[in-house]
Amino acid sequence: MRVLGIEGTAWCASAALYDSETDSVVIESDAYQPDSGGIHPREAAEHMRSAIPAVVETILDESDGRVDAVAFSRGPGLGPCLRIVGSAARALAQTLDVPLVGVNHMVAHLEIGRHRSGFDAPVCLNASGANAHVLAFRNGRYRVLGETMDTGVGNALDKFTRHVGWSHPGGPKVESHAKDGEYTDLPYVVKGMDFSFSGIMSAAKQEYDSGTPVEDVCRGLEETVFAMLAEVAERALSLTGRDELVLGGGVAQNDRLRGMLEAMCEQRGADFFAPEPRFLRDNAGMIAVLGEKMARAGDTLEIEDSAIDSNFRPDEVPVTWREPEPP
Ligand code: ATP
Numbered sequence: 658m659r660v661l662g663i664e665g666t667a668w669c670a671s672a673a674l675y676d677s678e679t680d681s682v683v684i685e686s687d688a689y690q691p692d693s694g695g696i697h698p699r700e701a702a703e704h705m706r707s708a709i710p711a712v713v714e715t716i717l718d719e720s721d722g723r724v725d726a727v728a729f730s731r732g733p734g735l736g737p738c739l740r741i742v743g744s745a746a747r748a749l750a751q752t753l754d755v756p757l758v759g760v761n762h763m764v765a766h767l768e769i770g771r772h773r774s775g776f777d778a779p780v781c782l783n784a785s786g787a788n789a790h791v792l793a794f795r796n797g798r799y800r801v802l803g804e805t806m807d808t809g810v811g812n813a814l815d816k817f818t819r820h821v822g823w824s825h826p827g828g829p830k831v832e833s834h835a836k837d838g839e840y841t842d843l844p845y846v847v848k849g850m851d852f853s854f855s856g857i858m859s860a861a862k863q864e865y866d867s868g869t870p871v872e873d874v875c876r877g878l879e880e881t882v883f884a885m886l887a888e889v890a891e892r893a894l895s896l897t898g899r900d901e902l903v904l905g906g907g908v909a910q911n912d913r914l915r916g917m918l919e920a921m922c923e924q925r926g927a928d929f930f931a932p933e934p935r936f937l938r939d940n941a942g943m944i945a946v947l948g949e950k951m952a953r954a955g956d957t958l959e960i961e962d963s964a965i966d967s968n969f970r971p972d973e974v975p976v977t978w979r980e981p982e983p984p
Pocket of ligand 1: 666667668733734762766784785786787788809810811812814815826827828829831832906907908909910911912937938939
């Protein structure tokens with residue numbers, strides 16, 4: 658089956674073609690880069706409007722006219738962006754006369770790791786811009802075992818770098834500056850299985866304002882925030898008895914985060930997998946791959962039922978494409 662995927666929840670206008678016979682994915686993306694500050698929803702939507710037709714056209718050229726379904730990111734994300742992507746997907750599905758599939762962006766972030774790793778029942782850590790979740794599949798859904806109580810993990814790093822005056826996105830800059838820094842102590846906030854990043858960001862800004870070298874604050878940020886993610890991921894492995902962990906989301910491009918999780922998994926005899934970077938940041942490849950699984954399971958949408966959902970939680974999605982686990 659060949660599925661055209663379209664992604665556009667926030668900053669990345671992207672289209673992809675997934676061919677399940679060859680397990681190959683071609684992705685074409687066009688990123689929105691704000692002139693100043695963070696992501697402005699109206700500007701991001703304008704970017705979607707101008708960039709989506711071009712990325713889709715490139716992928717349609719790749720398809721030689723063979724597309725069996727159109728999948729789109731239905732949410733969560735910025736409403737104005739999602740509406741543009743939804744309209745494009747509906748129009749394409751009708752024009753090509755193929756089924757329409759509405760994909761949950763967060764489930765796509767974790768399913769791509771399961772798909773690429775071949776793991777059966779992993780614990781999944783989503784470390785993305787607007788979110789942070791630890792999930793595991795149980796009784797037909799991805800259950801949220803832990804999540805952020807305030808801001809997403811990437812957005813938290815971006816808020817600190819905006820304060821420093823660096824351009825968006827801030828995560829890669831935190832990573833490069835942290836390499837030259839000494840550890841700075843920052844508040845560590847894990848409550849049960851949930852984490853909070855907003856207090857750490859305020860403390861990091863105060864450290865920077867009081868003269869602590871920015872490299873040291875970046876190092877403290879990485880060590881603190883990623884240790885929190887690793888602690889909850891480890892507890893999730895322990896509580897579920899699972900021995901596989903997959904990582905997803907744009908922050909997963911960070912070498913230190915991957916290194917910490919790899920070390921934690923090695924110490925407890927678990928397997929760890931993170932897909933290659935093109936599948937970690939927002940991309941339509943993950944939408945096309947999950948879209949193919951959903952289409953094969955008959956999990957498609959009628960046009961009149963295909964409204965976007967900007968607050969679409971991963972645990973709202975009935976997992977139709979997997980066998981339920983044995984009791
Ligand atoms: P979501 O997927 O939750 O909707 P999103 O759309 O913002 O979030 P992603 O592409 O998953 O996007 O992640 C983008 C985030 O990843 C940004 O906050 C960015 O700063 C962060 N990021 C990118 N590279 C790195 C890195 N090397 N280290 C840390 N963070 C990074």
